[in-house]
Each structure stands twice: as C-alpha cells, then as structure tokens.
Amino acid sequence: MVTLEDVAKQAGVSLATASRVLNGSTRQVGAALRARVEQAADELGYRANIAAQTLARGASNVIGIVVHDLTDPYFAALADGAMRAAATEGLLVMVGTTHRDPEQEIAYVRTLHAQRVRAVLLAGSRVADPAVTGRLREELARYQEGGGRAACVGQDLLGVDTVAPANRQGAAELARALAGLGHTRFAVLAGPPHLVTAADRCAGFREALDELGLPAPQVIHGPFDRDGGYAAANQVGAEVTCVFAVNDVMAVGALAAYRERGVRVPEDVSVAGFDDIVTLRDHVPALTTVRLPLKDMGARALELALNEDRPVAVEQVAGEVVLRESVRRMT
Amino acid sequence: MVTLEDVAKQAGVSLATASRVLNGSTRQVGAALRARVEQAADELGYRANIAAQTLARGASNVIGIVVHDLTDPYFAALADGAMRAAATEGLLVMVGTTHRDPEQEIAYVRTLHAQRVRAVLLAGSRVADPAVTGRLREELARYQEGGGRAACVGQDLLGVDTVAPANRQGAAELARALAGLGHTRFAVLAGPPHLVTAADRCAGFREALDELGLPAPQVIHGPFDRDGGYAAANQVGAEVTCVFAVNDVMAVGALAAYRERGVRVPEDVSVAGFDDIVTLRDHVPALTTVRLPLKDMGARALELALNEDRPVAVEQVAGEVVLRESVRRMT
DNA sequence: ACCCTCCCGGAAAGCGGTTTCCAAGTCTGC
DNA sequence: GCAGACTTGGAAACCGCTTTCCGGGAGGGT
Incomplete structure (x- = not known):
C-alpha cells in the first residue's frame, strides 16, 4: 500500500507537508510544493489510511x-x-x-x-x-x-x-377515526406483549375506545411481522367489524389471510395498520394507517x-x- | 477513553501482556495475570480502539x-x-x-x-x-x-x-411462458436504456419472442422505479395483451396505473415483473415474475x-x- | 537599516494498539 | 543434577498519520 511517506519522498518534501496538502489542514502550503505533492499522490494512487487518521486525530x-x-x-x-x-x-x-x-x-x-x-x-x-x-x-x-x-x-x-x-396518540386518533365511521367491535393484532412499540399502539387504541365508551377490543398477540399478522387474523372473532394491526406489515399479512378465506375487505371486515410504509402504498385494498415520517x-x-x-x-x-x-x- | 495502558497499569502488568489477554493472541498468559488483566479491563470498562488495532494489525x-x-x-x-x-x-x-x-x-x-x-x-x-x-x-x-x-x-x-x-435467460423464459399462455402482443416497460440490467432483461425478452416468431414488443423506456412503471404503463398500446415490466417495483407501478384507469388485470391486460420481491408477494393481483434468490x-x-x-x-x-x-x- | 511579525517547511512526539525479540524461569529426559 | 526445549513476561519497535514546536526567510513599519 502506498503511504504518505512514499508520497512525501517522491515529492521531495517532508511528511508534514504532504499531510498538510493531502488531508485538509488549517495551514497553508506553497503552491509549488502543493502541486508537487498532489502530482506525486496522484501518480502513486495514494489513499489515506483512515484507521491511521482516526487514531492520530482521535476522531472518526x-x-x-x-x-x-x-x-x-x-x-x-x-x-x-x-x-x-x-x-x-x-x-x-x-x-x-x-x-x-x-x-x-x-x-x-x-x-x-x-x-x-x-x-x-x-x-x-x-x-x-x-x-x-x-x-x-x-x-x-x-x-x-x-x-x-x-x-x-x-x-x-x-x-x-x-x-x-407518538404511538399512543397515533393509535388513539386512529381508533377515534374508525369509531367515527361507525365501528364498535374491534380487534387488535397486537404483536408481542413485551415490545414497547406494539404495546403502546395497542394501549393507545384501547384507551381511546374506552374513552368513547366502546367495548374493549379483542387483543391477539403474536409476532410483529407479516406472518404474525396473518396468523392473528385467523383468530379474530366473528363479531368484529374492524381490525387494527399494530403495523402495516402485519396488516398486509392479515389482508392475505382474509383474502385466502374469502373474507372481503372492507365489505366484511375493515383493516387498518400503522406506519404507512411506502412500498405498500399500492396495496389493494389500500391500507388505512397512521403515517409516520420515517x-x-x-x-x-x-x-x-x-x-x-x-x-x-x-x-x-x-x-x-x-x-x-x-x-x-x-x- | 480508557486505553490498554490504563488497564495494564491497573493490573500491574506490561502492555504486551494486557494486549495478549484482551485481544486474542496465539500466546498464552498465565492464569493469575490473565485474571488480573480481565478484572482491570472490566472495572475500567475498557474497549479496544479498533482504529489502533487496524493500524497495528494492518487488517480491518x-x-x-x-x-x-x-x-x-x-x-x-x-x-x-x-x-x-x-x-x-x-x-x-x-x-x-x-x-x-x-x-x-x-x-x-x-x-x-x-x-x-x-x-x-x-x-x-x-x-x-x-x-x-x-x-x-x-x-x-x-x-x-x-x-x-x-x-x-x-x-x-x-x-x-x-x-x-441470468437476466437475459430469465426474461427469455418468462417470454416463453407468457407466449405459452397464448399471448402474442407484448409491451416491455424497459427502464432506462443505459442500465445494463434493464437492457438485458428487455433484450432477453425480445429475443425469445423473436425466436418464437412473435411480433416485436412495444418497448417503452423510463425510470427504473415504481413511478417509472406507472408512467410507462400509460403509454402501452391498445393491442397489447401482456406487459412485462423489467422489475417488480415497476410492475407494481404499472398495476397502479391500470387500476386507476379501470383497466382490469389480468382480464384486460396481463402484467409480469422481475425479481420476486418478498414485500410484494401479497400484492393483489399476485405478480407473475422471475424469482431471484437475492x-x-x-x-x-x-x-x-x-x-x-x-x-x-x-x-x-x-x-x-x-x-x-x-x-x-x-x- | 533594523527589529518584529508572519508565513511556511521540517523534525519529532504522539495516537493506541500488536508483535518481535530477549531474558528468565520451568519442565523434561538422562 | 544439568543441558536443552518450552513457556511466559516485558521492553521496544513499528503501523501511518496529525500536529506541535522550531527555525529560517520574507515582508512591513519606523
């Protein structure tokens, strides 16, 4: 590997000068030397060793x-x-x-x-x-x-x-919006109980329903991914008209489960997610969700x-x- | 920051010994010293400086x-x-x-x-x-x-x-499969002409059609992303029964365009992509594509x-x- | 002309490790 | 009991670069 020393030697200057030319320094170097160093570096294909720089500078x-x-x-x-x-x-x-x-x-x-x-x-x-x-x-x-x-x-x-x-608030607003559409019987595909994001979204949703005087939702725990949503959807009770999956990927899994079972969304059951994942914006049916500026x-x-x-x-x-x-x- | 020297001092050993204990070496260190060093490192919360290691070892x-x-x-x-x-x-x-x-x-x-x-x-x-x-x-x-x-x-x-x-072969096989289903008039949403992946897929598709004695497809260039597929789909000729988008993301864009225009897929027009993106496996309608083990x-x-x-x-x-x-x- | 700055080049001391080379034990085998 | 082979600990060189500190020369003010 070409080192700064090689460059300095080839240019006939000191290490210090070569360093100042090539790796930004506050100090000036005369135009003549500067040119010599740059040419040497170029000819040799010098690439600073960042590990050494990091060590010397004390900052990466x-x-x-x-x-x-x-x-x-x-x-x-x-x-x-x-x-x-x-x-x-x-x-x-x-x-x-x-x-x-x-x-x-x-x-x-x-x-x-x-x-x-x-x-x-x-x-x-x-x-x-x-x-x-x-x-x-x-x-x-x-x-x-x-x-x-x-x-x-x-x-x-x-x-x-x-x-x-704002997971709680987002979920709460979503709950109010869904309730505003006339839904009263909800299920939450809640993800793993120990995952705070999942728990917060679930809690925010439940609290909002509670404040509205609506019955508590059916809460189904499971993995936080597509397959988790798929599996959880199959456990949703018959009385439920609206399902909230705590993230979009789970919601897509749930939609897949319903599709396979011939349950129509939204005619037979409504589904909402959380995150507004860009890649899923073209999903059919288009997903109701809470947008986060990720x-x-x-x-x-x-x-x-x-x-x-x-x-x-x-x-x-x-x-x-x-x-x-x-x-x-x-x- | 705690250095190896600090650890060595605290343990009352040399730098060399501390290094050998903490950062894997071929050499053995006696159990007593080893324990002292490890304890000192732990107490001080020592974390090796990888920049220094990289420099010294000459390999990162x-x-x-x-x-x-x-x-x-x-x-x-x-x-x-x-x-x-x-x-x-x-x-x-x-x-x-x-x-x-x-x-x-x-x-x-x-x-x-x-x-x-x-x-x-x-x-x-x-x-x-x-x-x-x-x-x-x-x-x-x-x-x-x-x-x-x-x-x-x-x-x-x-x-x-x-x-x-194998972009060419994949696209060619796809073309043959689609032709096998009775399609004869194709369009290719071909992406940017200078992008080799896009060009290869397009070429493989065209060649296969040519070998089958089918008419050349309508080729529409554009961006390699979702919006590119969306835009290109709107330029597809009326005689076309099957559209090949050179990647899945473009295909999804094309599907969105058709959906907005009320064109049914696959009844009115068939659409295929390339890559078999996992996140899009639940798309409706499910995308015909070429799977790559990414x-x-x-x-x-x-x-x-x-x-x-x-x-x-x-x-x-x-x-x-x-x-x-x-x-x-x-x- | 002289003194004082200011500017620029180089020597050398680190930065925090690894590893070679020594030296001093510690084991062996006879 | 002793030479020779191993083992283990430490001193110091080195990895490649930055930066401080010095010194010499040029420029400027009086």
Whole structure:
C-alpha cells in the first residue's frame, strides 16, 4: 500500500507537508510544493489510511446505525433517512442488524464503541425487559463517557436523545377515526406483549375506545411481522367489524389471510395498520394507517446525536391518520 | 477513553501482556495475570480502539457494501444477505448508498479503500457508459493492488468476482411462458436504456419472442422505479395483451396505473415483473415474475470476495419463472 | 537599516494498539 | 543434577498519520 511517506519522498518534501496538502489542514502550503505533492499522490494512487487518521486525530468520521432488520421497510426507511443526513455531513455509515435479538443490540453498541464511531443510532422498539434495557443503558453510558454520542428512534428508555413516534396518540386518533365511521367491535393484532412499540399502539387504541365508551377490543398477540399478522387474523372473532394491526406489515399479512378465506375487505371486515410504509402504498385494498415520517425521523435522530452538548432531548413525532379503502363506513 | 495502558497499569502488568489477554493472541498468559488483566479491563470498562488495532494489525474486520438505494427492497434483500454472511464471519458492515449516481459509486470505492475495508461489494446494475465503468474499474484495481478484495452483484463488467443474475435467460423464459399462455402482443416497460440490467432483461425478452416468431414488443423506456412503471404503463398500446415490466417495483407501478384507469388485470391486460420481491408477494393481483434468490446472491458475493486468491470468478444465478394471477391464459 | 511579525517547511512526539525479540524461569529426559 | 526445549513476561519497535514546536526567510513599519 502506498503511504504518505512514499508520497512525501517522491515529492521531495517532508511528511508534514504532504499531510498538510493531502488531508485538509488549517495551514497553508506553497503552491509549488502543493502541486508537487498532489502530482506525486496522484501518480502513486495514494489513499489515506483512515484507521491511521482516526487514531492520530482521535476522531472518526463514521457513525453506526443499529436496526432490527434491513429488509423490513420500516427500518430501511429509517436507515435511509439517517444515511442521507450522514452523507450531507460527510460521514460514513456502519450498519448492524440485530434480527430482534437484544443481546445483539448490546453487542453492536460495544463494537461500535470499539470502533470509536462518532455517534450511534439505535432504531426500533425497546423491549419491556428492564434487565436488558439496563445493560444496554450501561453500555451506552460507557460509550458516552468516552465522548461518544447516541440517539434512538423509539421509546425514551435509554437516557439518550430520542425521536419518539407518538404511538399512543397515533393509535388513539386512529381508533377515534374508525369509531367515527361507525365501528364498535374491534380487534387488535397486537404483536408481542413485551415490545414497547406494539404495546403502546395497542394501549393507545384501547384507551381511546374506552374513552368513547366502546367495548374493549379483542387483543391477539403474536409476532410483529407479516406472518404474525396473518396468523392473528385467523383468530379474530366473528363479531368484529374492524381490525387494527399494530403495523402495516402485519396488516398486509392479515389482508392475505382474509383474502385466502374469502373474507372481503372492507365489505366484511375493515383493516387498518400503522406506519404507512411506502412500498405498500399500492396495496389493494389500500391500507388505512397512521403515517409516520420515517425518513425524517432517521435524519432527525442523527442530527440530535451530532448536536453539541445540551440536555438530553426527546422529540415526539406525531402520526397522521390516513383513511384509505381497507376501511369502510358502517351504515 | 480508557486505553490498554490504563488497564495494564491497573493490573500491574506490561502492555504486551494486557494486549495478549484482551485481544486474542496465539500466546498464552498465565492464569493469575490473565485474571488480573480481565478484572482491570472490566472495572475500567475498557474497549479496544479498533482504529489502533487496524493500524497495528494492518487488517480491518470491516467490509463495505455499496448499493443504489436501501429503501428499494431489491437492494435491501441483497444487503441483508451479505450482512448475514458478514456477521457469521465476525465482520462489520459499512453501507453506502449512491442513489444511482455512478460518481457516488466511485467515490464510495475510494472511501472504502481509504478505510482499508477487507472487501467491497458492489450491488446493482452497471451503466452502459464505458467511461464511467472504466473509472470504476481503475478505482477497484487500485484497491485490489493494495490487497483489497472486491465482488459485485450484477454484470461482469468490473473485472472482479461477480454474481450475475441470468437476466437475459430469465426474461427469455418468462417470454416463453407468457407466449405459452397464448399471448402474442407484448409491451416491455424497459427502464432506462443505459442500465445494463434493464437492457438485458428487455433484450432477453425480445429475443425469445423473436425466436418464437412473435411480433416485436412495444418497448417503452423510463425510470427504473415504481413511478417509472406507472408512467410507462400509460403509454402501452391498445393491442397489447401482456406487459412485462423489467422489475417488480415497476410492475407494481404499472398495476397502479391500470387500476386507476379501470383497466382490469389480468382480464384486460396481463402484467409480469422481475425479481420476486418478498414485500410484494401479497400484492393483489399476485405478480407473475422471475424469482431471484437475492439474499443468497448477496451472501454468495461476500463469500466470493473473501475467498482466497484464485482466478476471477463469475457465477450465473438462474431465475425461476413464477406464474401468478397477474397473468391470464388467452383462450 | 533594523527589529518584529508572519508565513511556511521540517523534525519529532504522539495516537493506541500488536508483535518481535530477549531474558528468565520451568519442565523434561538422562 | 544439568543441558536443552518450552513457556511466559516485558521492553521496544513499528503501523501511518496529525500536529506541535522550531527555525529560517520574507515582508512591513519606523
């Protein structure tokens, strides 16, 4: 590999001068030398060794993002938003996927800490297990003690800057909207009980129904993915006229289940989701859902993480109910 | 930040010993010292500085993946496959997104080179511009000269290990299958002419029709995304009974266009795509397409890149025609 | 003309690890 | 009981770059 020393030698200058020319410095270098160095670097095909730079500078230009599953469009959108924001700051992005294993999440924070990344972004729901959350908090705290910065998209459980989707309120608004259409008997495909995002959405929905004086919904737990929605849909009681799946991907699974059983949506049963995943906007029937500005949230989380010292910030992001054809008005 | 020296001091041992205990070495360290070092590291919350390790070892444990767009499920699947494979090898992943800008792609190779990543994976179609391809090749060659490894998913145009989806053959098989159902008048929503993947799929389709003695299809160029499919669908001639969109996402756009216009699929017109994107499997009507094992391809590309020296490998990956309800049999 | 800045080039000290090379034990086998 | 082979701990060189500190020369004010 070509080193800076090779370049300096070839250009007949010192290491210091070569460094100043090639890797941005506040100091000026005379035009003649500057040209010689640049030419030498070009001829030799010099590429700075960033590991060495990081070590010498004591700061890297990499950030880390930890997501559960990149093939889940929810996380893809979040990550994409953060990556665009990172790109505008000239930062590189390291991505880790946990596949919903909290231990993996902790391990990634540790690894990213070891990498001395500038910031760590944690995307995705926390789990309700205080032991796990506690260990993650510790790991993050250690990282931050060493000057690392961190932010999270999801629940404010980690003591770091947080972009928090208003899951409860979004679900509540959705419930009110659906009730406004005349529905009274609901089911919630609620996902795993320990997943805070799922639990919050479910709770917000239930509370709103309660406030409206409507009967409590049938709550069906299961996996937080397409197949979870599919399976859960098959357990929905006959009296239910409207099903709320706590995310869009589950809602699509539920729609598939109904389609296979010959149950018409929305004629026989209405279905709503949450997130407004872009890739699913062309689904038929079009999904009623709560829109979350995922890309912005990812970008915002990065901004928060990078912003200089100030008290820990928690930003609520409101969702917007989007009524589409998967839901019908009861006469 | 806690350094190895701090740990060594606290444990009362030398730097060398501390290093050997904490960061895997071939050499043994006595149980007593080992315990002391481990305890000290734990108490202090030591995290090795990977930049320093990379520098000292001359090898990093990071790989780079360059994709066009993470929110495109095609790339998400590819990246996910590669990331899983990387995780089993204990490698970290750096992801760059180019948003289909070839300059960005080159820039990323340069940056990843500077990072001295172990391997670079380039995912996604090449463009037919020899100048751009040439510069990318050069950049890759430089990287490889320095001991870097590279592989690509797409066309064998870069002189590196390649996992090449059999776009021509897949499209040809699809054409034959569709012709077998009695279709004779086709349109191809062909994407951008300079995009090799799109061009290959289009060409394979046309050639197969030609061999069957069928009339040449109407070819409509446009963007390679959902909106491109939507727009192109509106230009399809009235005589056409079957539309081939060169990827699934475009096909979904086309379906949306037809739906809006009240054209029934498959009754009035049949539509087929390419890729068999998982997220779209629940689309209605279910999309006839050519299945590509995207995750495997991503994983395989990483394997190829990591494998020790041997001649450059090019592996064809066959697609499998999947007939679903978006296509009807002509009577 | 002289003194004081200011500017620019180079030498060298780190940054935080790894690893080679020594030296001092500790085991063996006879 | 002792030479020789192993094992284990430490000192120090080194990885490639940044940056401080110095010194010499040019420019400017009086």
